Each structure stands twice: as structure tokens, then as C-alpha cells.
Amino acid sequence: MNTLFYGDNLTIMRKMPAESVDLIYLDPPFNSNRSYNLLYKNTTGLPIPEQIEAFCDTWELDYEKSEMAKDIPLIMHDYGIHHEVVQFWYYLVQALKTTNPRLLAYLVYMTIRLIEMHRLLKPTGSLYLHCDPTASHYLKIVMDSVFGPKHIRNEIIWHYKRYTARSGQFQKLHDVLFWYSKTNTYVFNDIREAYGAKSGIHDSHYKQDENGKWFRWQKRKGAEPYKIYLSEGRRMGDVWEIPFINASSKERLGYPTQKPLALLERIIQASSKENDLVFDPFCGCGTTIEAAIKNHRQWIGCDIAIHSIKLIQTTRIQKYGFTEHVEYRIEGIPQSPEQAQYLFEQDPFQFQYWAVEKTGGFCSHKKTGDKGIDGRLYFETGTALCSMVLSVKGGTIKPADIRDLRGVLEREKGTELAGFICLKEPTKAMKQEADAAGVYVYQGLSYPRIQILTIQDIFNGKTWYCPSMVKTLRKDTGQTFLAL
Numbered sequence: 001m002n003t004l005f006y007g008d009n010l011t012i013m014r015k016m017p018a019e020s021v022d023l024i025y026l027d028p029p030f031n032s033n034r035s036y037n038l039l040y041k042n043t044t045g046l047p048i049p050e051q052i053e054a055f056c057d058t059w060e061l062d063y064e065k066s067e068m069a070k071d072i073p074l075i076m077h078d079y080g081i082h083h084e085v086v087q088f089w090y091y092l093v094q095a096l097k098t099t100n101p102r103l104l105a106y107l108v109y110m111t112i113r114l115i116e117m118h119r120l121l122k123p124t125g126s127l128y129l130h131c132d133p134t135a136s137h138y139l140k141i142v143m144d145s146v147f148g149p150k151h152i153r154n155e156i157i158w159h160y161k162r163y164t165a166r167s168g169q170f171q172k173l174h175d176v177l178f179w180y181s182k183t184n185t186y187v188f189n190d191i192r193e194a195y196g197a198k199s200g201i202h203d204s205h206y207k208q209d210e211n212g213k214w215f216r217w218q219k220r221k222g223a224e225p226y227k228i229y230l231s232e233g234r235r236m237g238d239v240w241e242i243p244f245i246n247a248s249s250k251e252r253l254g255y256p257t258q259k260p261l262a263l264l265e266r267i268i269q270a271s272s273k274e275n276d277l278v279f280d281p282f283c284g285c286g287t288t289i290e291a292a293i294k295n296h297r298q299w300i301g302c303d304i305a306i307h308s309i310k311l312i313q314t315t316r317i318q319k320y321g322f323t324e325h326v327e328y329r330i331e332g333i334p335q336s337p338e339q340a341q342y343l344f345e346q347d348p349f350q351f352q353y354w355a356v357e358k359t360g361g362f363c364s365h366k367k368t369g370d371k372g373i374d375g376r377l378y379f380e381t382g383t384a385l386c387s388m389v390l391s392v393k394g395g396t397i398k399p400a401d402i403r404d405l406r407g408v409l410e411r412e413k414g415t416e417l418a419g420f421i422c423l424k425e426p427t428k429a430m431k432q433e434a435d436a437a438g439v440y441v442y443q444g445l446s447y448p449r450i451q452i453l454t455i456q457d458i459f460n461g462k463t464w465y466c467p468s469m470v471k472t473l474r475k476d477t478g479q480t481f482l483a484l
């Protein structure tokens with residue numbers, strides 16, 4: 001069934017059967033070294049210091065990635081990649097470790113995922129990797145290693161017009177798409193593009209037939225000449241002129257890095273057939289999903305950001321009148337404490353993001369160095385915006401966790417409250433520790449400075465006790481924050 005997965009695509013792909021997908025389009029983070037925020041404003045007009053991060057595109061060669069980098073040649077070898085190529089990667093990893101560790105971290109992340117995607121493709125399948133010149137030359141080496149250099153079909157340039165402010169260099173007005181097929185037998189529908197309005201009329205090669213239609217004679221060695229009509233259009237080139245999604249685009253959903261529907265429709269029409277299965281492992285706000293629905297393909301999308309899944313559901317899918325559990329399903333968003341426990345076991349960070357957002361908070365997407373803060377929610381006190389810090393624990397819990405949270409409260413300016421979310425039932429000692437933190441008084445009402453919610457409490461509808469929470473509105477559409 002058509003499916004939207006919430007979670008890390010690596011975990012999800014590893015559970016999908018081999019040779020099950022006809023077409024993959026991926027538009028991963030580009031190694032742009034920046035974070036993409038959804039633009040939110042609040043009802044007070046005061047800035048929210050830490051906006052919802054749509055996704056993070058900054059890379060560090062931390063211990064985990066460094067260990068994985070060492071394993072890349074081995075992973076390639078195990079996947080059956082040619083010995084000489086594996087050797088090349090061994091040296092490339094060594095070189096990048098010292099010269100460009102961030103790029104290495106990014107390539108490690110991409111390589112393990114591209115190997116999975118190759119496994120998922122049917123022998124007749126194709127993959128389109130969307131990237132830009134920041135890392136395209138390195139990604140092509142990864143693709144050549146995994147798919148084999150003879151399986152590249154095209155390097156497509158998506159050319160668009162937009163204003164880029166940088167001076168001292170040429171304007172950057174294109175993205176790169178690598179199209180690879182898994183084998184030499186693949187689907188290709190020869191889609192055509194229209195000639196310009198005046199073509200033919202000013203071209204002496206063209207004549208009009210008895211019905212006034214423009215055509216020219218095509219001659220081929222050893223064959224009878226035949227007519228080619230202007231209306232058939234011309235064969236599509238590898239430079240695609242498709243307008244960029246800007247502030248005035250009608251299809252704009254306000255999701256950073258949204259790609260145009262026309263781009264995805266072209267890919268899907270060229271490289272798949274009706275009812276084929278299209279997979280987008282980094283589906284963002286779901287351009288691929290809509291293009292697949294529009295062109296009668298089946299689809300699977302995956303994203304690590306929960307708001308992306310909700311946005312796809314409430315915009316793209318609803319538009320076509322699809323019903324959940326009938327025409328599509330959503331996987332990975334816990335619907336019960338047991339499922340939340342399962343999410344924690346599979347992916348503790350994903351569990352943390354989900355829990356924070358489930359209670360109305362904003363996630364801190366930093367996996368390390370968040371000093372015990374996994375998210376915050378905001379409330380108004382007259383002219384100031386105060387925050388409640390949130391800490392999530394899926395595993396064992398102890399009174400020291402609450403003491404740490406008290407430390408955070410004392411340390412963090414503008415923070416009056418703290419919330420502790422846990423899977424397990426808190427002990428009496430933990431509750432006492434929380435009570436000892438006292439209360440915060442605002443407009444004659446007292447709010448416990450440290451509050452504890454279990455996941456079971458959250459499913460029972462319990463929420464934080466705090467002054468009215470700041471509503472967040474999408475700047476462009478005024479749409480309220482998507483409830484989970």
C-alpha cells in the first residue's frame with residue numbers, strides 16, 4: 001500500500017525487500033553546511049529564539065561517523081563492489097579524513113544509503129540523485145562505485161532563474177541530477193518538449209501539409225524519407241528549464257528546499273510506467289508523492305521530520321481525497337505507549353523528537369551538546385517570552401535526572417519551568433525531587449517548576465501546566481502549528 005514512513009530512511013530501507021522498487025528519486029541534504037528552519041512567528045510578535053528546525057545539513061566527522069568511514073571499504077566489498085574500487089575508497093577515506101573531514105562525514109552518510117537504494121531497485125529500475133555542485137563530483141564517484149560507471153544514463157542540469165546575492169563569482173543557477181539505471185534494461189519513455197511558438201515558420205526546412213500542419217522531411221541512410229511534425233515536439237535534452245519555487249509560486253508550501261512538481265512529473269513520466277512503485281527516501285514536503293499520485297503510480301515516502309509527514313498528509317494527499325488505511329498508511333508515528341517504546345528501542349533520537357513535538361514543544365535537533373535540553377515550549381508573560389525546557393528519557397530513570405533538570409533551570413535565563421518526559425513510571429523519590437523545585441507564580445497562579453509526564457499520561461491527554469502557550473503560525477499561510 002502507498003506508505004509514508006516517519007523515521008531515518010536507513011532503518012526503514014533495511015527492512016524493505018530487495019528488488020521491490022521501480023524508481024527512486026532522492027533529494028538529500030546537499031552538504032550545504034546550514035540548517036533549514038520552518039519559518040514560524042508567534043502571536044506575541046516576539047521572536048521564538050529556537051525555531052523549529054526542518055532539518056539540519058551540517059556535518060561533523062564525530063566518533064560514530066569516523067568509525068563508519070573506516071568500514072566503508074568493507075561495506076562496499078561485502079556488497080560485491082569491485083576490489084579495485086574498494087581499494088580506491090580505502091585511500092580516499094584516508095585522504096578526506098585529514099583534508100576534508102566534513103565532506104567525508106557526508107559521503108559516509110550518503111554511501112551507506114545509496115547501497116541500500118541500489119539493493120531495493122528492481123533490475124529494470126532507475127535512480128535519480130538530486131544534488132548540487134557542492135558535492136556532486138564526489139557523489140558521482142559514489143554512484144559510479146555502487147551502480148557501475150556504465151549505468152549512468154544522464155547527468156541532468158536543472159537550470160532555473162533566481163536572484164543570488166553573492167558577488168565575485170557567477171550566479172549559481174543550476175542543480176545536478178544523476179540518472180542511473182540498475183542494469184542496461186530499463187524503462188525510458190521518450191517524452192517530448194514543445195518547440196518554441198515561432199519554430200517552423202521561420203525555419204526553411206519546414207513546410208505546411210494540406211492541413212496546414214508544419215513538418216519537415218527526415219532522411220535516413222537506406223530508408224525512405226519520412227515526415228516529422230513540429231507538433232510532435234522535440235526530444236528532451238539534458239538541460240531542463242523549470243521555474244524555481246519562490247515566494248510567489250502558487251505551489252509553494254513554505255517547506256525549505258521544496259522542488260517543483262513539474263520536475264518530479266518529468267522524472268516519473270520518463271522513467272516509470274503506470275502502477276509502478278516510486279520511492280522517495282527524503283521526501284520533504286512530498287513533491288514526489290504528489291507527482292506519483294497525479295501520474296497514477298504507487299508510492300512510498302520517508303522523512304525524518306514529523307512535520308514533513310503531517311504536511312504531506314494535510315496538503316498533498318488530502319487534495320486527492322485519499323483515505324488513510326484505505327489508499328495509504330502512515331508508519332512510525334506511535335499510536336500507543338507500546339509503539340512509543342518500540343520507537344525508542346529502534347531510534348532513541350526519533351523517540352525524543354516525537355515526544356517533544358507531541359507535547360507542543362520545539363525540538364533541539366542537536367544529538368550532542370544539548371546540555372540535557374531536548375526541546376522547549378514557549379509561553380507569554382506580559383512583554384517577555386519565557387520557555388519551559390523539556391527533557392526526554394526513554395530508558396532507565398532516576399532522581400539524579402530530576403536534579404540535573406533543576407540545574408538546567410537555574411542555569412538557563414528566561415526559563416521558569418522544566419518538563420520531564422519518560423516511558424517508565426517515576427519513582428516516589430523522583431516526584432519528591434521535582435516537588436522540591438518549588439513553584440513559579442504568574443498572575444496569582446502557581447505552576448510546579450518541574451513537572452513529569454509519562455508517555456502513558458500523554459496518551460491519556462495530560463499536558464503541561466503552564467501559562468498560555470504561544471501559538472505558532474506559519475508566516476506565509478497563517479496556518480496553525482500542525483497538531484500531531
Ligand SMILES: C[S@@+](CC[C@H](N)C(=O)[O-])C[C@H]1O[C@@H](n2cnc3c(N)ncnc32)[C@H](O)[C@@H]1O
Pocket residue numbers: 007008009010027028029054055255256257258259260281282283284285286287288302303304305308
Ligand atoms: C532537501 S529536503 C527534500 C525536499 C523535497 N524534495 C521536496 O520537494 O519537498 C531533504 C529532506 O530529507 C529529510 N531527511 C534528512 N535526513 C533524513 C534521513 N536520514 N531519513 C529520512 N529523511 C531525512 C529532511 O527532513 C528533509 O525533509
